[in-house]
Amino acid sequence: MKRLTIAVSVGCPSGIGPEVAVHAAANAEAEARCVLVGDTASLWRAAHDGKIAASRLRVVASAQEIEALALGEIGVWGPSTQLATPAQPGAPDRKAGAAQLAWVNEALSLVQDGTAAALVTGPVSKLAIATSGAPGAKGFSGHTEHLAARLGAREVVMAFRAANITTALVTTHLPLAEVPAAVTPDAVATSCYWLVRLLRSLGMEAPRVAVAALNPHAGEGGMLGIEEETSIKPGIERANERLAADGFFAQLSGPLGAETAFRKQAAGAFDGVVAMYHDQATIPCKLVGFGEAVNVTLGLPVIRTSVDHGTGYDIAGTGKADPRGMESALALALTLAKVHGRASLTAGAS
Numbered sequence: 001m002k003r004l005t006i007a008v009s010v011g012c013p014s015g016i017g018p019e020v021a022v023h024a025a026a027n028a029e030a031e032a033r034c035v036l037v038g039d040t041a042s043l044w045r046a047a048h049d050g051k052i053a054a055s056r057l058r059v060v061a062s063a064q065e066i067e068a069l070a071l072g073e074i075g076v077w078g079p080s081t082q083l084a085t086p087a088q089p090g091a092p093d094r095k096a097g098a099a100q101l102a103w104v105n106e107a108l109s110l111v112q113d114g115t116a117a118a119l120v121t122g123p124v125s126k127l128a129i130a131t132s133g134a135p136g137a138k139g140f141s142g143h144t145e146h147l148a149a150r151l152g153a154r155e156v157v158m159a160f161r162a163a164n165i166t167t168a169l170v171t172t173h174l175p176l177a178e179v180p181a182a183v184t185p186d187a188v189a190t191s192c193y194w195l196v197r198l199l200r201s202l203g204m205e206a207p208r209v210a211v212a213a214l215n216p217h218a219g220e221g222g223m224l225g226i227e228e229e230t231s232i233k234p235g236i237e238r239a240n241e242r243l244a245a246d247g248f249f250a251q252l253s254g255p256l257g258a259e260t261a262f263r264k265q266a267a268g269a270f271d272g273v274v275a276m277y278h279d280q281a282t283i284p285c286k287l288v289g290f291g292e293a294v295n296v297t298l299g300l301p302v303i304r305t306s307v308d309h310g311t312g313y314d315i316a317g318t319g320k321a322d323p324r325g326m327e328s329a330l331a332l333a334l335t336l337a338k339v340h341g342r343a344s345l346t347a348g349a350s
């Protein structure tokens with residue numbers, strides 16, 4: 001059996017990231033060799049609290065040591081940045097913000113240098129990172145934007161996959177007031193294109209995709225907004241042209257009222273929905289799949305998935321955190337790595 005290494009940045013050490021990461025790594029498919037990147041003391045405490053034998057955690061410091069991990073062993077990346085003072089569950093310390101960002105970058109490096117096949121990220125505090133003063137942290141608004149900038153990705157699309165909802169966003173971490181201007185034909189086309197690519201990677205040869213409207217009732221013939229005519233319809237046309245040029249077939253429908261698009265997808269009429277803004281996608285997705293939905297970044301030169309939930313400070317260290325989101329994130333990363341190899345869903349690769 002060929003095993004693939006998945007590098008996992010564990011997220012805020014005062015949140016539920018370390019516990020869900022250790023738990024999910026302990027239950028991961030045999031083909032996934034997990035290497036956790038975070039504060040070692042927090043990881044050992046999470047294993048102890050989660051009743052996972054400490055003997056299953058092994059500190060590794062090189063690609064060779066990772067390769068040598070036995071079935072059932074969980075790698076802990078020894079060169080990870082360490083905290084100067086122990087993290088307190090549920091009591092985030094902004095000083096840990098720099099470490100959270102460092103772990104993302106360190107786990108990414110393992111993918112970039114070929115040691116790992118995919119990156120899975122645990123939940124971070126955006127505020128702690130953005131205010132940490134660490135190089136590259138100012139203005140941190142999420143992994144999606146950070147990874148795109150760090151990797152020089154020309155296009156990046158945030159997507160979520162739950163049991164019966166798969167959705168890609170046209171805009172991500174943006175104040176709502178700035179959304180209409182950001183819903184451009186190009187942005188709509190990019191999101192449609194990458195959602196089709198994701199669905200194809202998951203085995204759908206001719207995905208059926210609904211493109212949501214921005215305005216109530218799809219603009220009601222212009223009475224309730226014009227973006228459907230000025231941006232979304234031209235965006236769908238551009239997406240169809242790009243997909244055809246790349247030899248990909250898909251049925252793009254829309255703009256459809258967002259409520260209709262998601263309701264029909266949940267009922268099986270569509271394989272995916274393109275959403276115009278963050279909460280238009282995350283509310284339905286997390287309503288039906290919270291705790292097990294996966295956040296996946298499309299367009300990067302690496303495979304990156306993540307949990308759909310946040311740092312859960314109110315339950316950190318209590319044993320209440322549901323690890324299924326991290327388990328699903330590991331499983332999707334493994335699936336994509338098997339389909340694409342390390343090269344990921346990059347433009348040009350099919």
Ligand SMILES: NC(=O)c1ccc[n+]([C@@H]2O[C@H](COP(=O)([O-])OP(=O)(O)OC[C@H]3O[C@@H](n4cnc5c(N)ncnc54)[C@H](O)[C@@H]3O)[C@@H](O)[C@H]2O)c1
Nearest residue numbers: 122123124125126306308309310311312314315320321322
């Ligand atoms: N992938 C990420 O890095 C990511 C994702 C979402 C939010 N965040 C960040 O997390 C912080 C807190 O955000 P929030 O309060 O909006 O969302 P949250 O997901 O942390 O918490 C919302 C509620 O859901 C519960 N919850 C979350 N995960 C759970 C799990 N696995 N099992 C059981 N219950 C769970 C929490 O206890 C809380 O009551 C913010 O800083 C936000 O930016 C990070």
Ligand SMILES: N[C@H](C(=O)O)[C@H](O)COP(=O)(O)O
Nearest residue numbers: 142143144145282306308309
């Ligand atoms: N938008 C995500 C969610 O709602 O779950 C979350 O904020 C994390 O986003 P990044 O993957 O960009 O950090």
